Amino acid sequence: FKGGALRLLQTALYFLCFCCAGAIVGIFSYFLAVLADHNLDIPTRWKAVEGLSGVMTLYTICTVLLTCCLAGIAFLSILGLIIDLLCMGSMIAIAVLTREGSNSCKNYVRTPLGNGPANNAIAYTQGSHHFAPHLGTACKLNKAVFSLSIAGAVFFLFTALMQLALMRHxxxxxxxxxxxxxxxxxxxxxxxxLFVRKPRNVPAEDYVEKGVVPAAPVAGQTVRPSHDTAYSGNTAVGPN
Structure with missing residues (x-):
């Protein structure tokens, strides 16, 4: 791979990371909005998921825009390598926090909006509310977050390895x-x-004839003989 191809590949990987992080922050923004709309407590771990995914979204936006211009510079590559590994750890942390997403979304479910039968709506306090999703829908969204976090961790691992390749190149x-x-x-x-033909060796006499290389001097002769007066203007005669 040449430098341009490596930069394009790294940009594509960062775009995939952006898609994963952006989808997670969008889903959890919806979860937090529902919890706030129903006057329910927001657990710290859901705030952590929102914060981590938001930071990764901002970081990947910057990398998508700047990778083609700045990729490969030693300091920036080392800094990007460290941040990519931290982002990979953050994605793993999100996968752990949303591990209920690995379960089935049928019958009794556990979601960020509460636990209960999949066909039940979220429990809420008295009053008018803008959001009333079913727990089954919340379970599917949480499952999507769990899958995206695993995919994002893999993509960030690849971007970290690509940082090393770009720096070496x-x-x-x-x-x-x-x-x-x-x-x-x-x-x-x-x-x-493998099948490129090597250049043919040209005899030295050919170069001498064309005047590229001087002829070897003869012992006792100080003037190069020339029989063509049109070029030299005189005719040199060798010693008897």
Whole structure:
């Protein structure tokens, strides 16, 4: 892979991470809005899921926009590697917090909006409310969050590995600057193909005849003989 292809691949991976984090923050924003609308207590762990996914969403927006321009720089790659590993840990933490999503959404369910039969609506206090979802729907949304968190952890692992690949490629490009071997372009010379024909060796006499290489001098002769006066203007005669 060349540098441009690596950057495009890294950008695509960050976009997938953004999709995972953005979907999680959207679903849990809905959960928190329902809990607040029904005057129910919001557990700290749901606030943690919302906060972690929100931070990862902002981070991935920045990486999608800047990766093509800044990828491979040593300091930024190391910083990105550390943040990617932290984001991977955050996705694993979200998967642990929403582990009820691994269960079936039939019969009795456990969701961020409460527990009970899947066809029951959320319990709420007296008064008018804007949201009244069924617990079965909340269970399916929680299952989606659980799946997205696992996928996001895998994607962030790949982006961390890509940071190392981009950093190594950037160092290689700097080490092999423009030179005759790569036609004075950036990067190292392309590898020779298996069936590429090597250039034929040209006899030295051919170069001498064309005037590229001087002829070997003869002992005792200080003037190169020339029998064509049109070019030299004189005719040199060798010693008897």
């Amino acid at each position: 950037h160092k290689k490009e700097k080490r092999y600057g423009p030179s005759p071997s790569n036609d004075y372009t950036s990067g190292s010379a392309p590898a020779r193909g």
